[in-house]
Amino acid sequence: MDKQRLLDILVIGIVVVYIVLPLFVLFEYAFAEVWYAYQLFPSKLGIKWFSWVLKHHDTRVAFLYSYTLAPLTMIATLAICIPAGYVLGTRRTRLTAFTENLVNLPMALPAIVIGIGLLPLYTKLGLLNNYWALLPCHMIGAIPYTLRSVTAAFIQIPKDLEDAARNLGATRLQVIRKIYIPLVWRGILVGGIFAFSWSLNEFVLTLLLGFPGVKTLPVAIYEYVGGYYLTPQPAAALSIFIVIPSILIALLLEKYLQISLRMGG
Amino acid sequence: MRLSKESIITFLFLLPLYIFLAVMIGVPVISVFAGSFGIPVFIRLSPEMKPTLEGYLEFIDPTKPYLESLFFTIKISAISTAIGVLAGYFFALYLTLRNPPTWRKVSPVMTIPLFTPYVIGAFMWWTLLFPRGYVAIVINSILMGLGFIKEPLRLVNDPYGIGIVFGEVWIRFVVATSIMYSSFQMVRRDLVDAARNLGASTWHIIKYVYFPLTRYALIATIAIVFLATMIGFSIPFILGGSWPQFLNVMIYIDIVKRFDYISGYVSGAFYLIVSLLLGYLIFRFMGKRVVLQAR
Numbered sequence: 001m002d003k004q005r006l007l008d009i010l011v012i013g014i015v016v017v018y019i020v021l022p023l024f025v026l027f028e029y030a031f032a033e034v035w036y037a038y039q040l041f042p043s044k045l046g047i048k049w050f051s052w053v054l055k056h057h058d059t060r061v062a063f064l065y066s067y068t069l070a071p072l073t074m075i076a077t078l079a080i081c082i083p084a085g086y087v088l089g090t091r092r093t094r095l096t097a098f099t100e101n102l103v104n105l106p107m108a109l110p111a112i113v114i115g116i117g118l119l120p121l122y123t124k125l126g127l128l129n130n131y132w133a134l135l136p137c138h139m140i141g142a143i144p145y146t147l148r149s150v151t152a153a154f155i156q157i158p159k160d161l162e163d164a165a166r167n168l169g170a171t172r173l174q175v176i177r178k179i180y181i182p183l184v185w186r187g188i189l190v191g192g193i194f195a196f197s198w199s200l201n202e203f204v205l206t207l208l209l210g211f212p213g214v215k216t217l218p219v220a221i222y223e224y225v226g227g228y229y230l231t232p233q234p235a236a237a238l239s240i241f242i243v244i245p246s247i248l249i250a251l252l253l254e255k256y257l258q259i260s261l262r263m264g265g
Numbered sequence: 266m267r268l269s270k271e272s273i274i275t276f277l278f279l280l281p282l283y284i285f286l287a288v289m290i291g292v293p294v295i296s297v298f299a300g301s302f303g304i305p306v307f308i309r310l311s312p313e314m315k316p317t318l319e320g321y322l323e324f325i326d327p328t329k330p331y332l333e334s335l336f337f338t339i340k341i342s343a344i345s346t347a348i349g350v351l352a353g354y355f356f357a358l359y360l361t362l363r364n365p366p367t368w369r370k371v372s373p374v375m376t377i378p379l380f381t382p383y384v385i386g387a388f389m390w391w392t393l394l395f396p397r398g399y400v401a402i403v404i405n406s407i408l409m410g411l412g413f414i415k416e417p418l419r420l421v422n423d424p425y426g427i428g429i430v431f432g433e434v435w436i437r438f439v440v441a442t443s444i445m446y447s448s449f450q451m452v453r454r455d456l457v458d459a460a461r462n463l464g465a466s467t468w469h470i471i472k473y474v475y476f477p478l479t480r481y482a483l484i485a486t487i488a489i490v491f492l493a494t495m496i497g498f499s500i501p502f503i504l505g506g507s508w509p510q511f512l513n514v515m516i517y518i519d520i521v522k523r524f525d526y527i528s529g530y531v532s533g534a535f536y537l538i539v540s541l542l543l544g545y546l547i548f549r550f551m552g553k554r555v556v557l558q559a560r
Contacts, residue, residue, distance in 0.1 A: 008365035015356060019374045022389035022435065029392055037397060080285055083278040091275060099279055105290055108544030110496035112513040113533040116520050117293020124307040140289050201382035204498045218384045225388045225503060232392055239385045250376040
């Protein structure tokens with residue numbers, strides 16, 4: 001083996017270990033049934049902590065909340081982003097340029113500040129600890145990414161297609177339904193998946209505006225790790241239920257939709 | 266002035282988005298700025314809320330915790346940004362120059378920090394950094410073996426923000442690598458080949474081709490990473506110590522635990538101003554990056 005190849009393996013090996021090590025430890029904790037303080041590794045592995053967390057009513061409800069809010073967020077986000085993405089992707093006006101900049105705003109604003117800013121409105125309307133009121137909160141962070149994905153899909157469609165269809169008498173809705181949707185579904189799907197993934201991971205606004213009435217999985221995990229006492233095993237077991245779908249989503253996006261997050265690959 | 270049908274339709278298609286942004290972004294921004302002056306919006310959250318500059322005076326009072334918290338936030342964000350961006354820059358450069366075949370097989374691992382929720386990322390680092398964690402054992406063994414320390418260092422929930430830096434760098438390194446890698450790919454290959462044909466060494470190519478052509482991308486990456494670190498909540502919330510605290514953790518404590526709304530809103534207003542300034546820088550330099558490198 002030549003020196004350059006050895007160097008490649010060494011550098012890449014260090015990076016891979018650095019990235020994967022935290023995940024490895026998460027799995028260790030999740031599956032560790034017996035792990036003495038003086039031992040480096042668990043002495044017995046099993047699924048005790050998974051059944052332990054699933055036995056708790058609170059955790060089961062957190063599952064329900066997380067995995068129902070995520071698809072709802074996806075649908076609601078797409079409902080806003082598809083018409084907006086159509087306009088932003090097919091027209092270049094000052095209004096669309098302004099809108100693109102405006103939409104990026106939530107990415108630059110701290111979620112905690114948005115949360116405390118929404119507090120008076122939510123208090124006034126009696127929306128604190130309300131499941132449905134969390135839906136727009138989950139959409140705040142999802143919209144910039146979803147809209148970008150949907151807009152990019154619309155941009156790639158030649159304008160001539162719409163013009164030809166309109167000249168032949170198609171209505172605007174027919175153009176969207178019969179020309180655009182079949183051609184942009186991939187971008188819409190990717191945008192939807194981003195929204196789903198964002199909602200699944202949303203923590204700050206749920207903690208501030210939904211907790212303790214509505215507890216999603218990230219908030220339930222926080223309860224195990226951020227409270228006065230720390231119980232890493234159940235936190236790790238619960239984390240697996242979010243980390244695995246999140247990583248699967250990333251890999252699926254890459255494999256089937258060619259949304260490459262890879263570098264150098 | 267009569268609006269054309271096209272303009273009306275454009276506006277109508279964008280209207281749901283505008284309404285959403287007005288309610289979910291516009292209202293909070295107004296509430297935070299108004300609340301920082303003690304002016305209640307929609308509802309008086311506490312009886313103390315009346316028009317005042319007291320919150321701002323308290324914020325800049327060196328005997329109060331806010332300035333220390335602000336400096337701590339900036340310091341830790343700057344350290345995390347420096348480490349994350351430097352490591353990401355050189356790793357992306359390495360991938361560009363070497364294009365190692367091994368990397369193609371393992372590159373999907375880079376998606377792990379990007380798709381891992383911050384709260385879980387923070388927890389994973391907690392398990393590595395607490396006294397029995399692998400990273401803590403290795404670091405403390407090395408430092409004690411070299412005689413630098415007599416007792417094991419506290420690497421998480423510590424007053425120096427070491428745990429926060431570890432947690433942040435894990436995520437920001439990947440972000441910086443991905444942005445810089447795409448920027449290096451935009452550098453015209455013929456420039457590199459021409460430099461090589463004229464006898465330039467790899468170091469000269471980095472110094473005179475890659476670095477100047479990616480400088481705006483580098484500035485934008487620094488701004489993105491710094492902003493993301495500074496506004497991040499979960500990592501300092503879980504890995505930070507009891508004091509000093511990140512400003513956004515202070516906001517959470519002020520609002521949720523101390524019910525001191527004015528102080529929370531003043532800190533929030535500071536955050537908003539800094540975030541918007543950095544956001545402006547990012548968009549400005551990201552635009553320049555594309556223009557410069559496309560030339």
